[in-house]
Amino acid sequence: MTHFNLNEDQQDCLQELINVAMGQASDQLARYLDTFVYLKVPSIEQVSSSQISDTLKVEESAAAVVSQGFFGYEGIRGEALLVYQPKDSDRLADLLGYEPDELSVEEQIIDLSSILTTTFLNVFASQIDNQMSYSAPRFLSSAASNFSDHIEQHTFNWDLALKVKITYQVTDYSFNCDMILLIPESAIVNITQVIDRILEEF
C-alpha cells in the first residue's frame, strides 16, 4: 500500500498548494458572500476502501452529503464530498443572497456545495497550471436517507485514496461544513508527478 506514499517533500508541497488555495478561495468567497469565511487547516491522509466507511462514520449525523466530481488535465480527478450538519442549513438562503422562497433548502445546499468546491479547486488547479471541469453536484444522502447506508452498500473498485479534509466556517451565520476531497489511487500517481515537477522547478 506504500507504493505511492508521498514523501515528506511531496507532502509539504501538497500542503502548501492547498494552503495557498485555501487563502485565495476564502478571499473570493468572502467577497461573493459578503462575509468572512474561514477555512481551517486541512488534514491530508491516505484511506483504504475498507476504511472509508469507518473514516466517514463520524459523518453519520450529517443532515446532508453532496458529491461533486472534478477532473482536469494530466489525469487529475476525484470526488468532493460536502458534509452538512443539521443545524447548518437554517440561514443558507440568506448567506447565499437569495430570498428563502426563491429556492428549496435542497437547492440551497446544492448551490453552496458547488460554490465551495469549484472556488477552491479552481484556485488549486491554476497553481499547478491546470484547469478543472466539474460534474453537477448530487445528494448522496439527505435527511431522508442515511449516508453510512449509502457507503456500506458499495463494493469499491479502488483500494486507496488520498483524503483531504477542509472545514469551512462562516461565523457571522454560525455555519460550518466539511469538504472532503477524495482522490482515487489512479489519480494520485498523476498528482505526484505534478508535485515532483513543481519541486524540480524550485
Add this chain to the structure above:
Amino acid sequence: MKDSTFCHTIAERINTGVLVLDIEYNIVEFNRFMQVHAHKKQEDVVGKSVFEVFPELPRRWFERKLASVIQLNSPSFCSWEQRHHLFELPHTRPITTDSKYMAQNCTFMPIVGEQGISHVCILIEDATDVAHYQGKLNHVLDELARANRIDGLTQVFNRKHWEECLDKEFSRARRYGHNVALIMFDLDHFKKLNDTYGHQGGDKVLVDTAARIKSLLRLCDQFGRYGGEEFAIILPETDLNGALDVAERIRSSIASTVINFQGSAIKVSTSVGVSVIDSSHQRYEDLISSADYALYQAKKLGRNRVANSHDFATDAALC
C-alpha cells in the same frame, strides 16, 4: 476557419440547448435545439433580454445565479431534482409521460474574453426521461414502504408497525407528561364463527369490522391488528373518560351491526380493554399488559363489554 465551422455545426446539431448571454442578460447564441423547442427563430431572439424571451424565468434568482458564475469564474448547476425546469419548453415524450414541461439539467459556464468574463453559456439538457422513471421508482418505493406497514387482510397497521408507533407515542407522552390511552379489543367466540362459516366468513368479519372501527376514529389515532382477531388502538392526548367513550362506541357499533356473508347474517360482539398511561408504566409493553389485562377481565365478566385496567388496580389495592 474550418475548425470553427466544424464546432458551429456540432453546436447546432447537438441534442442539448446552447444559450449564450452577455453579462447584460441579452441573448447572443441560440442553437437549433433551443430554436426548435422554444419555437422561436434565432433572428427574433438574438439581442433581446433573456427575461423578455423567457418571461417564466425567476428573475432575481437567475440574476444571483449568474452573478456567482461571473464573480467566482466557476460553473454553476441547476438539476431537475431540485428545480424541475427553468425554461418552459415542450419535450420529446409528450405522449408517454405526464410531464407538461421538459425536465432540465442546466449548466451555467463562464466564458472568458479578453477583458475577463464576457458571457455566460447555459447548457440545457432534457432530463424528462430520467425524471419520469425516477418518479415511477419513488412511487414503487412508497408502495413497498406502505406494504411493510399495513396488514394485508384488514388494511390497518400490522403488528410490527403498530408497536413502533406505540413505542414512539409512549416515549413522547412520558417525556412531556402527556396522556396516551390504549384500547385493545378481541372479537368474541371467533373460533366458533370460523367453524360455522369457514375462514372466508371469518375473514369477511375481520375486514368489515376493521373498516367500521376505522371510520369511528380520529386521524391521529393509530389502529392496528395485534394478532388473529385482536385489534389495538393508540389514542394520543386522551384521558380515561375519552378512551372509555371510544371503547363503548366500538363495542356498541360491533354489537349492533350485522355482517352479510353468502346469504347468512353474522352477528358478532367484542370485549374491550382500556388503559391510560400512568406512573406504573415504565415501558410501552407495560401499557399493553394493562390493556390486555382489562380485556381479559371484560371476557371473564361475560364478554360484549368494556373494562378498564384502572378499576381493577383500585380493586386490588382495596383488597
